[in-house]
Amino acid sequence: MSRVKKLSFKLLQVCFILNMVLMLSMEKVQAREAESSPFFCDTSDQISLKPTAIIWDSENDPYAVIIKWEQLELDVGDTRISITGVSPIDFNYACLYWTINNKDRLAEPQQFKAGYRSRIAGGHWNEWFTTSKIEYIDHLDRYVAPFYMAVWGEVHQEFEITLTFPAGVKIKTLGLHLANHRNNAESSGFELGLRSQEDTAVQSLPGRPTIIPRSQWWGDLPSSDLNSPRRPPVYRNITHAIIHHTGAHPHNDQPTAADAANWVRSIWRWNAVDQGWGDIRYNFIIDRFGNIYHGRFNPELDATTPRDVIGGHAFTDTTNYNRGSMGIAFLGLFDQQLPTIAARNSADWLIAWRFNLRVLDPLGQAMLEDKNVHRITSHNAVDDETGCPYPLIINHLTDMRWNVSRRMRVVTSPNGGETFTAGRTIMTRWSFPAISGNVRIQFSSNGGSTWTTIFSSTPNDGSQSWTIPLDFFTARGRIRVNSINNPDIHDMSNANFNILVPPLSR
Numbered sequence: 358m359s360r361v362k363k364l365s366f367k368l369l370q371v372c373f374i375l376n377m378v379l380m381l382s383m384e385k386v387q388a389r390e391a392e393s394s395p396f397f398c399d400t401s402d403q404i405s406l407k408p409t410a411i412i413w414d415s416e417n418d419p420y421a422v423i424i425k426w427e428q429l430e431l432d433v434g435d436t437r438i439s440i441t442g443v444s445p446i447d448f449n450y451a452c453l454y455w456t457i458n459n460k461d462r463l464a465e466p467q468q469f470k471a472g473y474r475s476r477i478a479g480g481h482w483n484e485w486f487t488t489s490k491i492e493y494i495d496h497l498d499r500y501v502a503p504f505y506m507a508v509w510g511e512v513h514q515e516f517e518i519t520l521t522f523p524a525g526v527k528i529k530t531l532g533l534h535l536a537n538h539r540n541n542a543e544s545s546g547f548e549l550g551l552r553s554q555e556d557t558a559v560q561s562l563p564g565r566p567t568i569i570p571r572s573q574w575w576g577d578l579p580s581s582d583l584n585s586p587r588r589p590p591v592y593r594n595i596t597h598a599i600i601h602h603t604g605a606h607p608h609n610d611q612p613t614a615a616d617a618a619n620w621v622r623s624i625w626r627w628n629a630v631d632q633g634w635g636d637i638r639y640n641f642i643i644d645r646f647g648n649i650y651h652g653r654f655n656p657e658l659d660a661t662t663p664r665d666v667i668g669g670h671a672f673t674d675t676t677n678y679n680r681g682s683m684g685i686a687f688l689g690l691f692d693q694q695l696p697t698i699a700a701r702n703s704a705d706w707l708i709a710w711r712f713n714l715r716v717l718d719p720l721g722q723a724m725l726e727d728k729n730v731h732r733i734t735s736h737n738a739v740d741d742e743t744g745c746p747y748p749l750i751i752n753h754l755t756d757m758r759w760n761v762s763r764r765m766r767v768v769t770s771p772n773g774g775e776t777f778t779a780g781r782t783i784m785t786r787w788s789f790p791a792i793s794g795n796v797r798i799q800f801s802s803n804g805g806s807t808w809t810t811i812f813s814s815t816p817n818d819g820s821q822s823w824t825i826p827l828d829f830f831t832a833r834g835r836i837r838v839n840s841i842n843n844p845d846i847h848d849m850s851n852a853n854f855n856i857l858v859p860p861l862s863r
């Protein structure tokens with residue numbers, strides 16, 4: 358199509374006002390004044406279309422409705438639709454989907470623009486939000502635009518939506534999904550306290566961080582979906598961690614942890630239902646308080662022989678990078694700031710725990726499908742078409758790899774507080790998983806100020822017996838273990854231990 362013709366289509370552009378009359382008291386819900394929306398066109402061609410169906414969506418979500426306009430017959434020159442209305446339910450989640458008539462798919466998702474704003478009935482509108490995340494979902498044969506949501510906890514009643522599309526595209530069906538995920542956040546019995554995962558004993562073996570199980574953030578989502586029957590788990594042990602952001606709103610827009618849990622429920626809804634993937638796509642989500650949410654269903658996470666489950670967070674048209682990777686998403690958008698320290702600590706700990714279990718080097722690189730990438734990598738390192746995550750997080754990954762390494766490579770004994778006697782033989786123990794080559798073991802009698810090498814090279818097998826020389830008495834003893842191949846990898850006893858002078862003997 359020529360530019361001139363495109364332009365003339367634009368000039369002919371007509372807006373439809375699909376006046377929704379959803380409440381029983383119909384006279385109360387009048388068409389909004391054209392001036393109230395910058396997207397309204399006040400033309401003589403205004404046509405009002407009532408929705409053809411309003412469906413309770415209880416199968417997917419107990420506080421949800423789908424409002425549909427089917428069999429739309431728009432004029433050939435139409436390139437914009439505006440919808441305004443009042444919802445029959447309070448909502449804090451909204452997404453729009455549409456199908457097109459054209460037999461061949463004419464339009465790329467980025468050729469559409471979807472704008473959204475909403476408000477408490479009669480209140481102030483929030484700012485127009487134009488989503489850049491429109492997707493064409495192959496297996497559902499439709500486009501979807503997420504608008505979520507009032508993550509700070511407000512529920513809204515009124516909305517305005519605009520959809521602009523390329524001339525020649527014939528919109529066949531429009532559907533608006535509205536849901537309320539605020540329900541029961543506080544009454545589920547879950548102490549959504551601020552759970553900063555500040556690990557004070559960083560230099561001990563990385564145990565399991567606290568992970569909020571699905572049952573605790575699930576709220577009133579359908580209990581039949583808790584164990585993910587639409588997307589039964591498929592297992593593959595991890596070799597990598599892939600870092601994401603969830604997007605949508607700034608990280609710090611979660612005033613309370615209950616709001617964050619609300620947001621996680623909306624992500625489930627978006628991924629499982631509206632994108633049609635059957636379950637949440639990330640394996641784990643971390644909010645700004647450091648809460649770690651168990652995402653994709655994995656009943657074997659803590660089994661006697663734990664297994665990892667394949668998520669749905671990283672794939673391209675040709676390659677599935679979910680196989681063998683744990684998808685971890687920081688909740689929010691990070692264009693201005695990094696995740697909070699609490700959130701970063703939780704991510705470090707979570708990865709250290711799982712990498713320790715799988716004996717993976719957090720500083721290393723390895724093949725993931727067809728790409729040789731860092732074991733702790735970013736979404737856009739495997740998919741160059743995504744803007745996830747933003748550069749701030751990507752630039753943080755070097756620090757993150759070292760933080761995880763320090764949590765994993767630890768001296769465990771002596772680790773402080775012990776009392777030994779010079780001349781006796783003790784075991785020194787450490788855990789330095791996934792490093793090559795031998796280690797060096799050193800001793801300090803002054804709390805780590807200076808070091809004496811006691812084993813210059815010994816196999817990295819986790820223990821070495823040591824007969825304490827008779828003149829090594831101190832109240833400030835420490836042991837340090839170093840990787841010989843990578844001297845930056847080292848750890849020492851967390852605190853001082855004592856070595857006593859042996860008793861006099863004849």
Ligand SMILES: [Zn+2]
Pocket residue numbers: 600601602670736743745746
């Ligand atoms: Zn991502």
